[in-house]
Amino acid sequence: MTEASERIRRLVRPAVQAMQAYQVAEPGDLIKLDAMENPYRWDPALVDAWLETLRGVQVNRYPDPAATELRERMRSRLDIPPQAGLLLGNGSDELIQLLGMALGGRRRTVLAPGPGFVMYRLIAGFTGMEFVEVSLNAEDFSLDVDAMIAAVRAHDPAIIYIAYPNNPTGNAFDRAAVDAVIREAPGIVVLDEAYHAFCGETFMDAITGYPQLLVMRTLSKMGLAGLRLGYLAAHPDWIGQLEKCRLPYNINALTQASACFALDHLDVLERHTARIRADRLVLHDALARIPGVERVWPSQANFITCRVAAGSAAGVHEGLRERGVLIKKLDGTHPALTDCLRVTVGTPEENARFLDAMTEVCAA
Ligand SMILES: Cc1ncc(COP(=O)(O)O)c(C=O)c1O
Missing domain, CATH: 3.90.1150.10 (Aspartate Aminotransferase, domain 1)
Structure with missing residues (x-):
């Protein structure tokens, strides 16, 4: 144990040692x-039909690394702009990790309003990035646009995360306020629409107008948390860079087949x-x-x-x-x-x- 502790102290990055x-x-x-x-x-009838489709999955083989059928199904069933690139993650948590790996490193900053989703801070920590939180207005948890813009100018963040609606406060920020932050961003803005299904409002259409905007969603909150499937839509050039950090088989064969089935029963x-x-x-x-x-x-x-x-x-x-x-x-x-x-x-x-x-x- 002593031997392990000594090596841990010497080898594990200090940011990771400090994490919980x-x-x-x-x-x-x-x-x-x-x-x-x-x-x-x-x-039960739907479960039977789902299990029937899983019969055809060859678990002895690696999954389709590009998840081609699933991506096609997602493009036909979800409101992803045809011009946008699409990246799939093992949950949107993995997409946040991919963003950290692609854009992270010393003197790179992640900025997000707070209180917000804990993973932004956690993943910034282990991808070697600084994390800057900008307080929401205490009374109604609305976005403090002036403070956000001042912080963006002061910290030059590579990534700004805005959860829309926000977790854990539940509100969707004022659209004009979010637009103002996107326009000011020197790096990318990730609009995290994990709760989009319960909100109705979206920035998905805005991707074509803002090359710095990436919209992230997940199927978790729609009833498929166990499958672990998140997606990120953005300008194809951004997706091309992020794809390089994605492990080839990150979406397993059972998830690919199950998500295709679920999207056929989106109703x-x-x-x-x-x-x-x-x-x-x-x-x-x-x-x-x-x-x-x-x-x-x-x-x-x-x-x-x-x-x-x-x-x-x-x-x-x-x-x-x-x-x-x-x-x-x-x-x-x-x-x-x-x-x-x-x-x-x-x-x-x-x-x-x-x-x-x-x-x-x-x-x-
Ligand atoms: C704002 C926000 N983004 C992302 C996630 C992660 O979702 P996933 O299950 O796709 O990893 C959550 C989960 O609670 C969340 O609250």
Whole structure:
């Protein structure tokens, strides 16, 4: 052990030694409302049809490195501009990593508004980049455009990430504010539209007008988190450079076949998404009525962030767990999120279980 520690200290990059590994809560049999997953499973007939297509997959062979059939299916079913290049990742997390590998290194900066998605900071760390966070307006988590532009001028970021809608705050920033940042960017702007399905607004069409704009999405939040498939659309020259850093078989054969199948049944995923959007409103209003819940922010994503009474977040989080419900404690992760919790919109039954538990815990 001593021998290992000495070598670790000497060899592992200091930025990596200083990092904490990404932690995922163990759900056991709790109602899982912590990770922005879609709660709906496919009906048995659809599962049978899916398993039938998997029969044809030759797992003894490497997958198609270009994922040709899947990319064609994505282009025909998703609103990707025909002129744009398309890069696939093992989840959009991997795309963030690819961006770091292609653009990273010393004296390269990643800039993002905060509180924001943790992976931008984490991946900047292990791809040797500086990370600069620009605070969102504390009251409504809107983008502070003046502060963003001042920071862009001061730090000359190679990459600016803007999650639209933002995680963990749930809001989609004002379009004109985002446009102003894109116009000011000296490097690239990655619009992370992971929650696009719940929002309706998109910058996908703007790719053709802005060569510095890359739009990233994922199929995770639409109900396919287990497949790990993210995509990035941008000017083909950008995609050509990023492709060089992509490992050849990053999208495995089962994912390629399953995602093709799912895209042929996009109506099912869209029905689930519409249901979640409708239930989000009900959940928001019910949560806002619970005594002890001080603030509920409007959401354009599939989760809701709220603030509970000062100092009570840890107790509420634990109380919910004891009552069988797992949500995310944001309190302690960022100064702007003190006393905050985040809950994913589940099925109506799951939401009701959460609300009952929340009412009980907040009254205790
Ligand atoms: C803003 C944002 N971007 C990207 C991701 C990662 O998505 P994926 O499952 O495609 O890696 C998440 C996941 O929570 C997210 O919140």
